[in-house]
Amino acid sequence: MPISKTAVLCFHITIAALMVGPSVAQDAPAGKQAEVERGKKLFDQCAACHSVDPKVNDMPGPNLHGVVGRKAGKQPGFAYSDALSAKNFRWTAEKLDQFLKDPSEFAPGTAMAFSGLKNDADRQAVINYLKTVGSPKIERSRKNSDLPAK
Numbered sequence: 794m795p796i797s798k799t800a801v802l803c804f805h806i807t808i809a810a811l812m813v814g815p816s817v818a819q820d821a822p823a824g825k826q827a828e829v830e831r832g833k834k835l836f837d838q839c840a841a842c843h844s845v846d847p848k849v850n851d852m853p854g855p856n857l858h859g860v861v862g863r864k865a866g867k868q869p870g871f872a873y874s875d876a877l878s879a880k881n882f883r884w885t886a887e888k889l890d891q892f893l894k895d896p897s898e899f900a901p902g903t904a905m906a907f908s909g910l911k912n913d914a915d916r917q918a919v920i921n922y923l924k925t926v927g928s929p930k931i932e933r934s935r936k937n938s939d940l941p942a943k
């Protein structure tokens with residue numbers, strides 16, 4: 794019995810759905826992507842002191858590659874203030890939100906000379922951008938010897 798045209802068509806649609814399905818699910822929705830772009834632009838005001846390129850470690854502030862999920866105040870080779878090095882937590886979106894709103898209120902005595910991002914949506918956009926720049930896994934697998942001694 795010859796395979797009907799409808800059956801072939803159905804088969805193709807199924808395959809197409811299988812191929813398209815998972816990748817669509819993984820892609821950030823358009824709105825989220827726009828927010829990340831906005832966060833990247835807002836990060837310009839942090840970029841005077843911070844780099845997100847894991848190879849750049851000669852900035853006034855610690856490298857922020859993979860900072861979301863990373864231990865606070867513990868980047869090897871960076872001389873933190875006591876205010877941050879004494880902290881014992883990992884940077885979550887919530888902690889970053891509190892810190893970036895008012896750094897010296899969150900960590901009195903911090904060496905981060907930045908008055909804070911007062912706009913809630915701006916902080917959220919910057920944090921969403923930071924989530925896209927590296928993962929703590931990459932950070933942990935990097936050898937301390939890759940960093941210049943300070």
Ligand code: HEC
Pocket residue numbers: 836838839840841842843853854855857860864865866867868872873874875876877878884889893902903904905906907910919
């Ligand atoms: C004038 C320089 C400067 C600016 C501008 C600045 N920072 Fe910082 N930042 C620092 C310094 C210095 C530290 C280390 C603070 C300490 O040791 O107390 C720091 C620490 C941090 C940390 C903690 C990192 C860690 O390893 O625990 C985060 C997160 C951070 N900054 C994010 C930002 C973001 C996001 C912005 C922009 C909205 C920003 N900073 C703007 C200088 C700056």
